[in-house]
Amino acid sequence: MTDLNIMIVGVGGQGTLLASRLLGNVAMKQGFDVKVSEVHGMSQRGGSVVTYVKMGEKVYSPIIEKGEADYLLAFENLEALRWIDYLKNGGTLVLNDQQIDPMPVIIGKAKYPEKIIERLREGGVRMDVIDALQIAKECGNIKSVNIVLLGVLAKTSNIAKEVWLEAMREVIPQKILDVNLRAFDAGYNGTKDTSKA
């Protein structure tokens, strides 16, 4: 197989860790070597968080570097912008169209950049944009944003849907499994391609 690098970026508390663990599980089921690298502690407190998932024949460094990500899974617009350099040419940005103001913006010391999606598109970024928060709400759990986005990613990836579902059944606790399976399907079926600028 060819190596696959997926980067997950967002704001602490958005559920990026569960998404990366699910991805790790999916990779293992495929028989790939895999590494998932996360950050805990200080970096989680509502700060910018980033998780790396690398799979392939043999994975050495757990870190994805600039220009190396096949997929950038962004849970928030500003974070997509911040990490866009990590996406490789021809890679895909899967973006949850949501704005969470960082503290410098909240207290008026900085401005939240305008028209992020348009500017990314003008920069030639191929992307799938989705309002995962709204979809998660409709599926019954506002916290399922991460699973909606995985659904979008699953659709664009070459990995069979059943592998994803199996990984979810193993990793997600029984009592919240149904709502998450719905969220996954909504992401899988719901995205429209907005890459053609």
Add this chain to the structure above:
Amino acid sequence: MKKLMLGNEAVARGAYEAGVRVAAAYPGTPSTEITENIAKYDEMYSEWSPNEKVALEVAIGASVAGARAICSMKHVGLNVAADPLFTVSYTGVNGGLVIMVADDPGMHSSQNEQDSRFYARASKVPMLEPSNSQECKDFVKAAFDISERFDCPVIVRLSTRIAHSQSIVEINKRQNDELKPYVKDPAKYVMMPAMARARHLAVEKRMAELKAFAEETPVNTIEWGSTDIGVITSGISYQYAREAFGNVSYLKLGMVYPLPDKLITEFAAKVGTLYVIEELEPFFENQIRKMGIKVIGKDILPVTGEYSASLLRQKIFNEAFEKSYDVDVQSPVRPPVMCPGCPHRGTFHVLKKLKLTVTGDIGCYTLGALSPTESMDTCICMGASIGMAHGMEKARGREFGKKTVAILGDSTFIHSGITGLIDIVYNKGCSTVIILDNSITGMTGHQQNPTTGFTIKGEPVKQVDLALLAKAVGIDRVRVVDPFEIKEFERIVKEETEADEPSLIIAQRPCALLKNVRYEGPRMINENCKKCRSCLRIGCPAIVDKGDKIMINSALCVGCKLCTKLCSFNAIVKAGGKND
């Protein structure tokens, strides 16, 4: 069976498979999950100790009593545990003793980026360093064998990227969990000068044996590729080097102390250009240069921060980085913040208002140093807030002391604040100490501690009574207050800083992320708002300044209502379900 595991989880598995019976630790990123995972196994006793020194002493006791024991901490925790470390090196062990230490290059969650490898050399204790989760498990098991074979504690060093990366691990069965007999042996375990002199000789003999062992141990490996370039490396640096250099020859040191001189010399002789790739200090490099071997290392590579494959490519092969996309927009930074509903927000609001000098400490509340509260003047190490407030008063006099407070969390106070408090009483200080008691160890992800009333396994237990403890050490002025009652809190802080004797204020309100903490749900700002921006002063991430209006983000707001106390216009009210 194969499983995807965090490095820390694999360490816990290694401890289980190695037959460990006792595990003790104080939480500290990036080491915390080791002991959290050990606690999931019923075969091992585990505990959160009050600090790393006590944790290591518990583990030493267990080892002397004949059990395999493990003790885990972050790099700065080893400073706290250094006292027992240097002497348990002399006594040696009975049951195997392994000390896990997790360094934090790049300081993701730490106050410094010290290199723990120097502790191995200074205390004459062997040190191993794994480079992935499988090795985390294997090296912990190997460490126990080395510990018992050479009669010494063994340190296993992790770094953040090893501790917090998941990779595939093969699971095995538990072995070696029988207790060894306990035999009284004062010559070995009572370190008075006469005994210690003899033991120091034993340590030197052991080091010579370990040096010979390093030449043959399978944890040191050579991977032959092109011999034009050779790389000596270890741990996470090996992974970066492997990606940056590709098919060259590698000497991967699984045992980072003592070094295998012969193996290194032979490897060096067979390769062309020799690189030493190690994050932080030139620990290998200086030793290898001393052997008369020419290497390239810190002359081109930094001693600060984390490495990466691309950093190596840039520094070594002068590869330039080409931007994949041209989206030239400045992204405002997103620093970590105190959570919505955080009890510390009330405290910092008052401290800022009173313009106090605040000696701070290690915990979530260190974030109070950042904008917009900006009310912390110092942060050095666990417990330092109290001693420093006392020192400030002694340096600048009582009047300065009246404008100074020390703040620290409940867990940090237990860790190393109590002795500072005693110092203030004993040496006639008048400092005011505020314990931010949020009923949990917060920053490291909610661990129990002696003030919470629960053990690591969630069993109910007696709580330390902080007020009674303060009274017992001689603090007569002890006040307990809710930091969200900001008027009362302000009054109390004023009274106590004015008082000509030491005071303790216990600011009590539980962490908003605790399961049993339930607020009434999101607020909203109505048409009464005069845009005075008072509510923005507390730096709540849920309150947003949109320029023409102030809004509350209903997805973030928990309904703690601290902001309502700052609003003079009754403009902040319960969100009436309109958003749902």
